[in-house]
Structure formats: structure tokens, C-alpha cells
Amino acid sequence: MADQLHLAVSPDAVHLFLDFQLAYREVEKNYESLVAxxxxxxxxxxxxxxxxxxxxxQLLPSEIAHKLGVTKPTISKLLRGMExxxxxxxxxxxxxxxxxxxxxxxxxxKLLRTFLPYNYRSSSxxxxxxxxxxxxxxAHLLRKLLKSKDKIQQLEEDYHEHRKN
Numbered sequence: 447m448a449d450q451l452h453l454a455v456s457p458d459a460v461h462l463f464l465d466f467q468l469a470y471r472e473v474e475k476n477y478e479s480l481v482a483x484x485x486x487x488x489x490x491x492x493x494x495x496x497x498x499x500x501x502x503x504q505l506l507p508s509e510i511a512h513k514l515g516v517t518k519p520t521i522s523k524l525l526r527g528m529e530x531x532x533x534x535x536x537x538x539x540x541x542x543x544x545x546x547x548x549x550x551x552x553x554x555x556k557l558l559r560t561f562l563p564y565n566y567r568s569s570s571x572x573x574x575x576x577x578x579x580x581x582x583x584x585a586h587l588l589r590k591l592l593k594s595k596d597k598i599q600q601l602e603e604d605y606h607e608h609r610k611n
Contacts (some may be wrong), residue, residue: 473572480568484561485531489514489524491565494533494558497550504549506539533557 481488496513497503505513511521525548528534533554536546550558573581 477568480564481561484557484564486557486561489516490528490533491558491561493524493528494550494554497534497548498555498558500550502549503555504547506545507548508545510548528554 478488481491486494492514493510496510497505507521507525508518510525511518514521516524525534525536529536531553532551535549535551537549539545539547573584576584
């Protein structure tokens with residue numbers, strides 16, 4: 447198939463990518479399970495962190511959406527659920543009456559403080575079998591991988607161009 451599309455394929459690279467995907471999925475599955483045991487999702491946890499470090503522990507929904515990289519409808523749904531949980535509160539902005547500020551509640555801060563040690567411990571456990579040198583090398587390789595991700599987008603653009611012809 448790769449020959450038909452005139453694509454250069456490295457079997458080693460394909461196997462490495464499959465191993466990477468498997469490792470990521472397994473780690474993510476276990477991490478999501480840990481987060482869920484605190485009645486959180488990764489997105490809700492990140493929102494709590496954003497609010498905790500924000501001035502007055504509050505942000506506009508649009509700021510949260512931008513920081514999280516999601517759409518306004520997605521952030522609205524997340525924030526409604528968090529408000530129902532009592533993790534955040536919503537009140538009219540003092541600077542713009544058309545918008546509402548989202549603020550971290552004492553219950554949200556308490557949950558965050560309860561979860562954070564488990565979050566940090568999970569990171570430590572994940573890499574405890576790595577030497578310091580391996581951690582540095584892994585970080586270096588991840589940065590290289592991130593730089594290469596744009597090549598996938600270019601491949602997609604090439605595919606669409608190929609389909610036009």
C-alpha cells in the first residue's frame with residue numbers, strides 16, 4: 447500500500463509509533479482512573495489549577511477555554527458541571543456586566559489540595575525506574591517528537607493535494 451502511494455516507510459518507525467501509542471493509552475487510562483476516583487476529569491483538574499493560580503482565583507470562561515484549548519460550548523458544559531459539584535461559582539463580572547466570572551470555591555480548592563499529592567506521586571511513580579540520565583534523554587526525545595508533529599499535518603495536506611489531482 448505504501449508503495450502505491452509512493453510513501454517512504456520505515457518498519458522500525460511504524461513499530462515504534464505503535465509502541466508509543468500503546469504506552470500512552472495505558473498510562474492515560476490509569477491516570478484517568480486515578481483522577482476519576484476523586485470525581486474529577488483531567489480537564490476539570492486543569493481548570494481547578496488555572497483558577498487556583500489566577501488573580502483572585504477567578505477567570506472569565508473565555509480565558510479558561512483559551513488556556514485549555516477548547517471551544518466555548520465545551521467550556522460552558524464543563525463549568526456547569528463543576529458549578530453543580532460546588533467546585534466553582536459563577537458571578538457577574540465587576541468589569542463587564544455582560545459576562546460572568548468563574549471563581550474557585552473553598553470546596554474546589556479543598557479537592558485540589560486533596561488530589562495534588564496523588565497527582566504528583568503518580569508522576570514520580572511513573573518515572574521512578576528511570577535514571578536521571580534517562581529522564582533527561584526522554585525529555586529531549588519528547589521535545590524532538592513535538593517538533594516532528596507538524597510533519598503529520600504536512601502529510602495530510604499532501605494527501606488532500608494528491609486527491610485534487
